Amino acid sequence: MAFYWRGNQLFTKQGQNKSTDDWTTFLMDMKDPTEIPNIEKFSRFLANSLGFTENLQNISVLFNDTLVIRLSKKIQRPEPLRITSEFNTYSPQRMFQLTSINVGRVQLDVERLIVPTNFNVRQLHLINYQTEKASIFLKTANGDLDVRVSNEFSLKMEQITKKKPPRKTSIQMIFTGFNEHNLSSDSDENISPVFKDLLQYPEQGKIYIGFSTDQTTGCCSHLAARVIPTMERVSIDMANETLAKYNSELLYLSGTLCRILYEDEMDQIKRSYNSVNAVHDRALLEKRAAHALTHFTYHPSTPNTQIGKILESQFFDCTRKNLSILSTNGVLPISDVRIPDPKMMGFIKNVPVVPTNIFERCNIFFIKAKNTLNLIRD
Structure with missing residues (x-):
């Protein structure tokens, strides 16, 4: 498939001959000449995108046949996390219900050339640039949601977004558990700048809608959800009454997911604590517990403080425990x-x-x- 410009409009065309290759190749000429992007910033953008993909696991970037960036993703088979009866799995207005959770581990690897910002692309194959190789380890938690809205609300949504609300949707948290944080790096100074945005701990995570928005979550986890953004697609729409209701209900269950993840971590610590006696082992469990508590301590989210308040309130209100x-x-x-x-x-x-x-x-x-x-x- 090829993309081409006709005036200010972008068109596509497909080749006539069928290929025996299962891969689809996209060819796209830039409308106007553009500068080669900053390698580090481009690597960071690709790493952020790869962190939330379900099927894409490898990205290679070549300039004039010279490999400058290679990113890969290894995914552990997700395991179901039981939702006990003590948790209220509905959003406050029962628009969404959390039906299942699957938790897995992810390893991201990067290999990239370390080149100056003003490098000459024609000299890439002539100069022996230094190569950086780095890895990080993350945990992912996918929550499946059933969606129940009235016909009247569905019609309002369709009038605004040109789409009906889905019958099912999902939310995904990406975070660093205690073990993953230690595996990724002994200190923040050792973390590759390519992964700085994904490893937010102890800073706040961001909300992703296919890419990162400017909105933080209030806690140390990233959240990927099909919330409806503003026209600029950098914030979550909490101004329109209908969209604010939909987005809020979805965010409430993100708070529920956070609480379930926290309590599961404490259950694991409880089992380990009861089976060890050594002072060193218990000190390690204290560090693990502090990591979990810090992870889900809520701070004012930015730019909209309401987002963090929604997640925090549901974190505490989703169970009487x-x-x-x-x-x-x-x-x-x-x-x-x-x-x-x-x-x-x-x-x-x-x-x-x-x-x-x-x-x-x-x-x-x-x-x-x-x-x-x-x-x-x-």
């Missing part, structure tokens, strides 16, 4: 745990408190949990 945290007596409901007080530690040895390492690393969460959410006491 109190948030689980790791204490000095193991994993317990947060209401049964106390904030550590150095003056009282000698008198309350049997009272479960937040381990010092977790309290110091997650101080922002515990201040909020005590003063705003009323989840924990001294």
Whole structure:
């Protein structure tokens, strides 16, 4: 298939002869001459896109037959995550229902030439540029949703978007679990700049609609969802009443997905904690618990703070069960745990408190949990 310009309009045409090759080749001439893109920025764009694809697993970029970027993606077979009955799987107005979750691991590899920004493409094959090779490890959680809307609402959506709402849709979280974070890098300085946008921890993740928007999620996970963006496609439309309702309902279940992922991590920590006695092993579990709690501590999202508030409210409201945290007596409901007080530690040895390492690393969460959410006491 070939693309070509006729004036300001873009047309396509197909070859007459059938090819024995199963691949489809696209040929597209640029309308106007353009500069060769910055290799690092282009690599980052491609890596961000590859992170959320279901079928595309390899990308190679060549300039004049010289390989400058190669990206590959290895996907572990996803495993189902059980949704227990304690979770409310419906959005507040019952427009969406979370029906299943599958969790998997992803490895992204990059090989690219490190070339100056003003390089001459004609000299690529003449100069022996340095090559960078790097990898990162991520976790993905795919949530399948059933969609139920009234005929009246469906008609309004169709009038605005020219499409009817789907009967089924999905949401996907991409994040770094404790093990994946350690595998990707021992420190942020060692992470390739190509993967900086995907490895957001401890900063906020972004909402993706096939590509990254400017909207953050409020927590450290990226979210890919079929939310409806603004005309500029850089923000989520929360101005139009109909679209705001649809987008909000979809975002609420993203908060539910986050809570289920967090509680599953705490269940794994609980099983490990009960089976180990060594101080070193328990210290490692404290680091793992702090990583999980930091990951799902919500901050004001930007540019629209309402997005993060929706996810956070549903994170806590999707179940009547109190948030689980790791204490000095193991994993317990947060209401049964106390904030550590150095003056009282000698008198309350049997009272479960937040381990010092977790309290110091997650101080922002515990201040909020005590003063705003009323989840924990001294």
